[in-house]
Amino acid sequence: MASDRPERARNARWSTAVDLLAQVRREPGITRAAVARRLNLSTGSATEITARLRDLRLLTEAPAPVRGRGRPTSVLTPHPSGPLVLAAEVRQEDWRCAVATLDGRTGDVQAGRHVSREPGPVLETLGQVVDGAWRRYGERLRAVSLAVAATVCDGRIVQASSLGWGPVDLTGLTAGSGLPLILGNDATLAGVAEARTGSAAGAGTALHLLVEVGIGGALIVGGHPLTGAGGTGGEYGHMPFGDRGLRCPCGARGCWDVEVDGRALARHLGEQPPADPHTYTRQVLGRASHDAAAGRAVAAVASALATGIAGLVNAHAPDVVTLGGLARPLRAAAPAEFDAAYAGGLMTFRRARPAPVLDAAHGDDGALHGAVAVGLDHITSEAALATWADRRPTPAPTV
Amino acid sequence: MASDRPERARNARWSTAVDLLAQVRREPGITRAAVARRLNLSTGSATEITARLRDLRLLTEAPAPVRGRGRPTSVLTPHPSGPLVLAAEVRQEDWRCAVATLDGRTGDVQAGRHVSREPGPVLETLGQVVDGAWRRYGERLRAVSLAVAATVCDGRIVQASSLGWGPVDLTGLTAGSGLPLILGNDATLAGVAEARTGSAAGAGTALHLLVEVGIGGALIVGGHPLTGAGGTGGEYGHMPFGDRGLRCPCGARGCWDVEVDGRALARHLGEQPPADPHTYTRQVLGRASHDAAAGRAVAAVASALATGIAGLVNAHAPDVVTLGGLARPLRAAAPAEFDAAYAGGLMTFRRARPAPVLDAAHGDDGALHGAVAVGLDHITSEAALATWADRRPTPAPTV
DNA sequence: GGTTTATACTCGTGGCACGAGCATAAGGTG
């Protein structure tokens, strides 16, 4: 609908501004001089571009702390009336949201427990949050970015087993404001957060794996996740790394999922499949240090996790692997077994310099931070900046 | 070395020219008017850009066949003295090479069998080919793109088991000419060819899998392969989809590789591991239709192949999967078993619209065509065009 | 207080795409 006539040049003009804003985001608190160096910009261009972005209320300049000789430069920070993103996360028991500025800093955090876990009440609460932010920030609010523990296809929820949801249409959330809604899988977005500002920062290719009930994850290349057709990628738990004899609720056999979460622990311990595998896993982890059977079960699960990771490392050669959710305590509870299985699963030529497996840095905030990142990507795109500039035809002159 | 001062604008100026050349490559024989429509360019811009590219000897215009009313337009074709890529492929028994123009058409094909398979003689032959092309085409030759059945890391061969090579340094190949050398894995490049102009043309995400001795492959996103850290990705055969009891020569256990090639067939048939799994597989395939044991072995291997593919489809959600090498006849020999295993390995929600599994369109030429594509990517990059333009400061005026 | 250093500011230049108006080459029509 928007791909009409020569939009080409209108957008292309913003290319350098996009890069500059991206640099500000990568290194919050960066100075104008440093940005110019990074982007190979002449000082004249830097002056002009920052002036433009200042007039457009995208950036502000503040005197930079003096470091040695030379004329002082200034720190580039988001403009106090610049564009904002509302990022939100829906989890099994609760929801959270925050408003983020161009540098990725968040504020105005809200959170709450679901009164009912049904889609209707949850969406109504979220809709009120969106409308509230829209009223509070008005045109400064440019996008809503939502993380859900769900299979997402073409911007819609296909299924969210942890919430017990089937297909859910979310377009109503932003119907009142007309804001763009960006929907993402929580594990995918947590991976984005790690690749941008977490343990995998700077990695060309990063693999993030998150164990909750089953395994989710994402391969992030150049900071962008591989989402596949319709955005349904990332179902790493359903690769047949496991015992072919075990059937998975997904319909396939031998899924990795079934080997690495609470259900697997229960199987190893000869117990019934737990109703809440997440809590059950925490319980078993808690007694693993003094209960030999629990320890063996945890070790088996940690090994299965590491073996699969090694296979993925063989195939994709990430620079780094990050672990989120229960994957962290699982490894921590059986580090020797994990490391042995990881090394044993790697091809010989990879063992000299195996991809490091690191704990996720964002912890439980990964999905929300990833939603912020993706939302900011959207509002700092060439097209979005062009629109922002057009909306404010005669910006307030700086006196 | 080239990242000096403001190279930024120098390169950015070529952005539209790059897109125009890419469009010509995507649709060979496209007219100027059609390109302008595709790229949302005004007719004035199209006139100017094509004039520029004509003066720079990148494109030629020829009257387009008249179609209905209206002023006739012209077909954009590579300039007869425009830039060229030398693409080459080194296989187990022989080598091939060809020279390609900007539209991807190849000519001047040369080929030969290895006199000796040792790196030295092979490289010497290739070096002569490169030097010959350099003498024949001079500055028109802009890059050499090489496909090898090898693990490639940071532009070097780490290991090429089918050739019996260890680490090999190839920089000598272009030492005389000073041309950029682009090295790629054959399976990866075959995947690129499929994603660009083959069975996966137009797919956002494509998975290409190639069975020869073991499995190679690539995930291609937006026409570009995921090569991972150092370019060592694509070792799909070493994901633990197989029997954990089987050790793989790579050092790991349960590798998919071991389940899907001639060694697996021999195991199913209770025979010794074949010295040449490729030829052996062809033999078994030949008698599978009338030899029940061979048929069962082929069916088992086809199932193992399909199960792994399903797992990869679950994880990555490609739009399409393409099969190269022996994967094609393996599936063809046991289509029912293949389809059953593929469907059975998919998550339920994927079964409604499973990613189609197609035979590769490029056949044995995939790697060479992929090398052409990657080479052309290189010489039509913004930086390369800027360099090409600088080299010819006063282009011959068109009279 | 002068020098050094790093950066900012100014301004003329060149390059690109746009858009509007005009030109042109074909088919179609009476």
Place this chain on the structure above:
DNA sequence: CACCTTATGCTCGTGCCACGAGTATAAACC
């Protein structure tokens, strides 16, 4: 065969962007 219709090419003035060279400035150093 003259004229209309249609699709496209060509020209040129405009706006925008980044560059580069020269100049100005604010701090540290001596």
